[in-house]
Amino acid sequence: MKKSILILSLGILLVGLFSFTALDFFSSMTKVDYIDGTKTLKFTTKLNTGHISQAVKIDPATAGFEAEVKKYVNNNVDVAINGAAKQLTFTGSQVNGESVWVYYEASGVSDISSLKIKNSILIGQFPKQVNIVNITYKGALKTLNFQKGKETAEVTF
Template identity: 25%
Template structure:
């Protein structure tokens, strides 16, 4: 049933992408890697949206994927993500390490990791990425711990969730 809802969501998102109104969506994928004793996180956002948000918030001019791109832009990305994205693992606040970013098409992928995690019984997430600048922003969260997959769509009004495994 949840898979059907997820497929329906992506179908609707695809339809909206062909209309004149822009659709604001990010995807955060969370996966517990037991052998690495780490929770690995990949967050993808539209490049133009994150660029606009950081330029306004930090009074900078990122100019992503151009010759004029700021060399130290990872400082701003990390600062922004740490202010808009937080986690608890097993009800304990968990700081993530910013590993880096990658550009692909019109998306930016951010790689994050929470280390020294032996097991995962629950993950709390608070995701306010891009909500300040785009009130219609929706942040899809997908998680996998062992064989259990869970997902939720977070919004400005509901930007927190707890996954129990």
């Protein structure tokens, strides 16, 4: 009985201590889908609104925010398919409360045997940033993680 009370008390104490600690979590999530009919790789990236607005130094409610996000993504994401660099086309963004959704694509992709991605989004601003990329290609799902010192990764299909 005393042991149970001690464990319960310790648990309450720990919860109390951690509830006053502000923990920032720095991450982005990108979904990459291959669309066979249009031979396109479609990218959807979810970012924290406060973090991306801090990186581009502009308020997300202003008219120039989308243009700055486009520039930022173009400078921090590169793709090579089968060893050849591919141009990414920014197709839009959407601010939704605490999240910013960014859309871009690579067209003219007929077949993928290797996909190399550089993703340094927010890593320069937040050294603990982790960027996760889930790639779906012809039924196969691959996941890549990017962080400081590991901004480039490659998968094969």
